Amino acid sequence: MSDYKFLLEKPSNEDLFNGGSHSRIAQSVYQTLKDDNNINVIGVEGELGSGKSTIIEFVKNQSINQEYDFIEFDVERFQHGATKKALIETLYHNIKKVLPTPDSKDRVKKAKDMALGNYFEYTSQVKSSISMWVIVFALSLLVASKVFIEASVGLGNTIKILFNLIFGDLTVSELTVEPFVIFSFAVVLFPAYIIYCSSKEKKLFGYFSRPPTVGELFKRNSRDKISETTEITKEVGSYELQEALQVFVDELPDDSRFILVIDNLDRVTSEKLREVWSDIEVFTSIAQNKIQLILPYSNTHIASALSEKGEHSDANEGKEFISKRVPVTFRVSPITSADWKNQCETMIAQSIQNIDRNELPIIIKLIDLWSEFMTKQITPRYLKKLINSVVSIKITDNENVSVTSAFFYQLVIQFCEIPLEKVLSKNIDHTFDADNTETLAAKLDAKLKKSFPLIQQQLSFEQWSKELAAIHYQTSFEIAESELLGEPLRRALHNGDSAPFIEKQNIYGYEETLRSLLAEESTEDIVGVMAHMADEAKTQESVGRWFDKWLPVIDGFIGQDDNNIKDINSWIDNHATLKNANISVNSSRLKKEFSMLDLTSNQYARQNEPLENLKSLHGLSKLLCFTPKLFTQLSAELFMKELWPHRNTFSYWEIDKITLTQEFVTELYDNAATTKYINDDLLAHVASNYKVGWPKGNKVLDRVFNTWGDSSTINNNPLSVEQCIYYSSWYSDYNDHHFMSQYSNIEDSNARQKWLALSIAHIIYHQYYSDISQFEAYLNESEDFSRYLTNYLTISCDFDRILEALSDDQINKYLKDSVKELVRTKRVNKQQVSNTISHMDELVKTGLSKTEIIVWLSSFSKYQESLQLGSLQNTNSNFVEAVFDIEENTAIREKYLNLLSSESANAKWWLTQIQSPNNNIRYIFENWFESKHKKFVSCSNLVSAIRSFVKDTEPRELALFNDKTWLVTLFKSIPNKSQDALSRLLSKELNQKKTPIETQAAILSIFGEFVHLTVSNDTDEQVQALTLFEHFDENLSDDNASWFDIQHYQFEHWSEALLTSFVEKLKFYEAQGYSFHNINTDQSISNLKNVKLDSAD
Template identity: 25%
Template sequence: MDHVRKYQNEKPVESDLFNGQGHKQVADAISKVLLHDDTQHIIGVEGSLGAGKSTVINILKQQVQDKGFHIVTFDADQHHTSLRPALIKVIEIELVRMLGNRKTKEKEKLSKAVDTALGKRLTYTKDTNSHLPFSSIIFFFLFGISAWQVKPSISFLLDLNQNVSTKNQDPNQSISLDTASSGFDISSGCLSLALVAFPFVLFWLIKRFKKTTQLGDLIKRNSVDTITETIDINREVGSIELKEAFDSFAELIPENNVLLLVIDNIDRVAPDDARELWSDIETLISLGSEKLRILLPYSEEHLAKALEKSSVDEGQSGKEFISKRIPVPFSAPPIVTTGWYEQFNEYWEQTLPDIKGKEGVKTLIEVWNRKVTPRYLKSIVNRIGAKIDSCPERNEILNGVCCAAYIIAVKDHNLTINDILSKSGVVTLNNEGYEDSRLKITQKILRKHCEEKEEWPKQIAALHFQTSFEVAQSELIAEPIKSAFLSLDSERLIELHPLHGFDLFFKKQVESTHASDLIKIAASLVRSEIGKIVLDTHLHDINHEIKEVMIDDYEMDSDLIESHEILAEHEIKIDLTLVKELQRNVTKDINKQWSSLKWMKADNEPHSVDSDKWRDLRQSLEECYRYSFRTNITPQFIEKPDVNFIVNVLFPFEARLSHWDIPKLINKTDTVKLIESACKRQTLFNEEETIFPEILKKLRVGEFEKIPESKLLNKVDIASKSPEHLLEVLPFSADWRSANKKNIAQQLANKLRNLDCSDETRDAYTALVAAAIVNAFDPTENITLLNERNVNQSYGSALTWLTTKLEERPDCSNYLTDYFSACDFSDILKWCKHNGTTEYFLPNLETLVQASRVYAMNISPLIKTDYSFLKESFTKMTAGDILQWADSWSTYIDKSELPLWNSEFIDDVLKYQPTGLLKKFLEFLDDSELTADDWLKRINEKHPHIEKIIKYLKDSNKKLEHQNELVNALKMLPDQKDSYDIELVSNLLALINKGKKNSIGRKLKADFIKISTSNDHRYKSISYFGGVFDMPDIKDDATAANDITAFIDDVIKQEKSEIVDWLLSQKIKGSGWNIEKWSPDNLQGLYDVLKDSEYAESELAASVKALCGNDKDDNDSDE
């Protein structure tokens, strides 16, 4: 960059640069107050930070300095660590300058006042009142003795010195210690010297052990001292002392001089410091001195807040403090738009002549700033220049509007770079409507002043990272997106989503990311509403990449499965190609792993288990389950499960595979195979928790009969096993069905007395004991058990003992149903018929029947005798329900025993018409092997069951399939000696078709007039079959006429009215009686029979009479 930028500085100007000249007007007004109104001791200059208050003061200085005013500026912000000492020092320096080199006395007074103000000058009175220690008493005593021994000591020293001098003069003369001869006592002298030195030795010892003790401490104790001193350390002083010092300052100001103290930046210091300085200002104001005045520039907003926070009562208004102490506040003028536009243009031309976008920056300033100050204008111009010069892109490419938008929004208003670059123009951190609207307007300004649509985001990014466009975009979007994909950081992607260019770089990253990671990042995104929007936008691209995935090696990824589950939960239609392929692969692995576990196959002997293979199989199974849950594709080993696979693999993990409904699979699987596989597994593992309870729930009565004992569990040691274990496995042991089953029942019963378990387990165990006894004993059979002394004792019948136990544990009946499924139906029913056990056993038997859990039973006793008992005893099943269940056993019914069946059973079958049983009835009645004799026998026996079935068929308008033998039998009836039930014969006739009936009628009609036909034959023919034939034509044959006349005469005499009625109902002329063909004698013979009977008025009698011409004769005879 060849251009050397000229930046704006913060130095206050000496003149008003704005056209409005507002700053100069304020300075003029303040000047007038200072010069002409000396009662105003403090003048305020209010204005926002950077509003030009310093400019006003500079202009004011020019106006008042030559008129006796000494202006001294105190910067509160600069001296915030020691406000009061600094203020006093500033005043002192200015006063020293005003006093000059002379006036030493005034300077001394100034120094004294400064020391007082700073708290250095200290005058105080000390009153000492304390006890006299023992060491002081000893010291005083020794000191007195020492003083008394001073004179003897000096005399001793002088004598000693004289004696030594004499010795030196006469070496032969010795020093005499004899007091009497020489008058010199050396021992007394030494003692005097010791007593003189003793106080000093004592003080030395005291100092040695008490280092702080001074000689005065031993001598002076109680006293009153007045001390005046000057110290070099400042200390806090009271308002009175401070006022005295300031009063001294005011007195020292020379005549015709005024010290104008400018306290600047009071609004920039901490609240407590502002309060302290405000207190000092109040002290200065209280002096009322004309020579010491204060000029206070301040921001009312900031100073009020500081005073409020530092106040004892925070409810007090800071503005009240200010208005009370500053009665004359002047205001720095706000900048009008026109004024600052011109000045801004000047700043721009001075500092940014090579940068475009000036007009756009003006607009941004108006949008974002309510108060525009000269300081702010200089700052924004300088910051734009510094930021652009710091960017490696060329200045002619960069736009000042982009730089200003970045500085104002991001740096000044604490928005993020993502906020300003967001497509929506919405603040993501503090979502305030006002910020949002300004951000949208800012983006509109950026689009207006940038040539290309996507130019401004690129420039702001480059300015933010101070790098090239390419690197900035990569740093701002591409790299963060890549990093977010690698770390699966959806929150970071959501933050980046509003940025211009996000969709492009997101799509590129999708193309280079593995499908499994795409699914994981999708699951992470879906957890938030904005993340869902991002996912919906790019779901097509993600699905496309997933479809193209190639899986080389399968490896379990639990996070992938979990991600799919999250997406499914939120109903996101993510492509399932990957998970389907993974499921296919893991299914293959499961099949391979299962094949390798040959010991689990039914045709192999158990051996040691490979735990690693088992663990791998379990892991694969769980993963396949989770895949299946997502794809809704059920694997083949669930669709068509192998029984060994269910027992050995699926059931042990049933709790983890709930979606596959393993109990339902167990219920659908062949029970016998399940039992065989489960017994083999139990033999191998001897597990405490087994599949047997699940099998027991579906086991049907009699199903054990299909399983060889060798396929069941080996002998179970009842004594050593826990009751819980016995409840599960004992019914599946070979002992349960063997000849040893009575012993098993007795062992279980013996263990019941000393059982230590929960009530629930005790109830279940009692049910097991009951089932074992039902399985092994007849109700009346005696049972022998151990008594309390462990001695075998007979307890009477098994029924009596068991009834007692059932009464003790009535809730055990809740468990009987499943355990009864391991017993024979006949045994259960037998026990149900006894009063002691009926109420406990019968509901469970009904449950088994109702649930179709009876696999094998002898149906014969049921239909012969037990049906009525069940019908009467069952409370939930109706007769129709019982018959519907019995109908499923119809294929096992011997139809030949139908006459032995229960009459109520026959009635209900005909009423409810179960298909199978009804078919049995028809097969019995319509048997192709029946002969005419068999039919004659049935008709003769007239069995009520058969009659009911025949009547049912007649009422149902049904025909027999095999009618010939019945027809033959019916034709033979008139010739039989026995009499038959006419209604039964009539009902049987209803079971044959019309053609067969006609054949019977024809035969009977032909035989009716034969000479060989007896009247009994005719009588039976009419009685049985009168409805199927008519009387044959009686031709002009004396024999035939005589026979029929004799027959009617016979039946009239026997009063067989039904036969007479049938004869009288036959046709009279043209056929039937055909009397017009009869001879008069025959007619007269017939008339004679009829006229004397109750049938004389019948149509036949009248017709015969008319033909005979006997009307007159009859009248005559009557007379």
């Protein structure tokens, strides 16, 4: 402590600045007061702390030597009391010392008392009233005093008699009683009895009212009415001040001189200042040269206070007030830069005696740099305050910090209120724009940037940053660093506060501290912190840099973390927030937690309260895009108890979109039957997913629902409307009347639609189609109605029953949309496909396309497996035609085509089809193979059948075969190679001598475009060709004529006789209108025809 010294805030006795402005101003003030007697008010104007008090002190010292009396009045001390009263008291106590006579003193004292209201006169008129009890008490005392002697004598005699009665020989019979004695004794005791009743607050003799208090009895207290007239001044006003001051001045000797200093005007409230300011005029008009006034003040503060008018003020107006009251003012000039710097060094050296002299220039520069933010001028008071604050830092210092650091801390952190974290971080991060000095923040940044090089002339960054932290927390370096970084980061980590992690990231030691913190704490908390700053990662550059640097580090710690998760749901939510912000965090811990929670459905069902674990599993499943084991084989019990009731919570799993299988629904029903409960909306959900052909729920749920249902129950719970379809009587008993009677009483419109759908389903099930008429007035074929009817038909009816209803004209129009929905949503699990095919036309009328129907039926693989060749022949021809007409390649079409290639379709079967084709088979070949240019690849049996048909059929029967088109269609359907082979075989059969002419003619007529004649120079071949040409005679057709016209006859090798016969037949055919262009172009034919023509001529 001996090395440090505080600088006291008091006026100095000497001018400490080389410029000497303070002493010169003081001399000028004194001379003005002394020499110019017409001026009795002088102002000393300067900023707060600029040295006005020092100047006053200089004036005081000079005035004492000249026999001036100095009076100092501090307005600030009396601003909350009677200021004028205090001023009068102060003047009185100083003036009375110089008054020459007792009379003067008395007159001054009286003036003072009159001004303060201590002296007054008044007249009082009093009217009093006396209580009746006082009168009674007074009379009782008066009477008691009169009979007191008799009572005393009687009491003495009584005592004497009693004594003789006890100890003497006096008997009772000898006793005599004096009535007056007893009366007098009672009268004497009566006042005492009144006092007793008054003190005990009892009624007199238990009957009369309670007497007044003892004080009222003895002191004659009563209720008085007083009227006064008083002339007293309650407060001291300007008038009283003027009157008192006039007396004071008049009584002062002519050679007396007083200087009154009214100080600290600029430190009182505006109201008090205006009050005091108005009194200055009193001094200017009365005091003259006996009492002269000095007013030290700050022009800025006084002008502002004087000009206040509500919310508006005019500083110029305030300055006018000042100039009017104080026409003569001496200004305290600012201290020159050289003066304050020299004096500051001296003051620092006096206060901190062990300072390193090399620090002084740096400290002076820092003061000069930062002082503009604290004050307009550097004043002695400001320097003292700054140095004293540094001295206090050094006294409490635990680490012997440098004086430079102490000054820097005080200037920047304490005076400018810049956060310590910002000061320490700016040394690392100089990304701020120091050239942009338009804003205060920019100016501060610029000052910081200039400060760092100054400090680092003496100290390293690590050293001064540690010292600033130690000063701030007034502790050791280690604890300060912990408080600056460690503890704030730890608290922020536990509270999920992201701000400190960003704000402190540039502070020295941050990286080491954060790594240490991550190693000590669970990564659960840092994930929460990152989630809070995730949204800012893309918009704030500092947050983005933090993630770039620290996310890989945190990922490493996550991979090593084996701490238990305290709040797994919040932890999952935080990971989800990061994922949504596209921030990828190490998922190893997520996967670990998922594997711990990833139990089977039955394992969860066995837990007492599985909901919380399921919520956690759901969150992890969503984050990792993993499917839990519980959905591999979902338990109906878990589904009913947990998943379905909380399906909105488990949105990612889409519980309401889980495919309900027949087995799962059966399990649901069994579980409901066991527990005798199933949620109504789950029941509705099952109905919307039920399929025709599944086991009937009524066989199980009859134990749960055993009522038809009624309007009152439905109105209380609209979801209960569907329960009746699980009631066995719904199926065994026809009860349309019940449905009709309850319908109009159902309030909920949706429930009415369901009830109506149940009614129609009931009619369809029992096949009372005509009863639909009683409901038709309510049927509007709405989308809701159709959907509900679809659901109830799946539960109650098989598909054959539905198709039967679809065939009925009375009810089918209400069924169309439902049937269409069943097909399109594939909600028919089981049906007789052949029966459905027979209703192809009805299905088409519902609006279903043929393609939709066939594709849907193709999904029933059992039907396809059961198909035989015979069933293909017997299938509804419209259906078969549709199968091969649609563009869609369906399984049924493939099955039909495969049947044509199966073993059942042998040569014998094909021979039958050639001779008498089935309509479906014929349609397939004509509209599939021929029209669409398809080839029947597995055609061996068909080829064999064609060969057999040609060779083995009786010639006459073959000649009568008239379905040439069918055989050509079959021939064209086989592959080209097979066609060539068969064509060669038929051509051979055509050209053989042993082939009957009828057979040859049939081959030509049927397969003409695939066969040809073989005619060479062999006479037998020529004869065979001629025979075949002549065979048709009048039965020749255009096709036959065309075929003959394109054959190659080699007529040049024919004999004249054969050629003549051919020409004769040719002319016969031509006469019938047939044309043989190619034959006629042959030279041999044309020459012979010409010869014949000439001979005829």
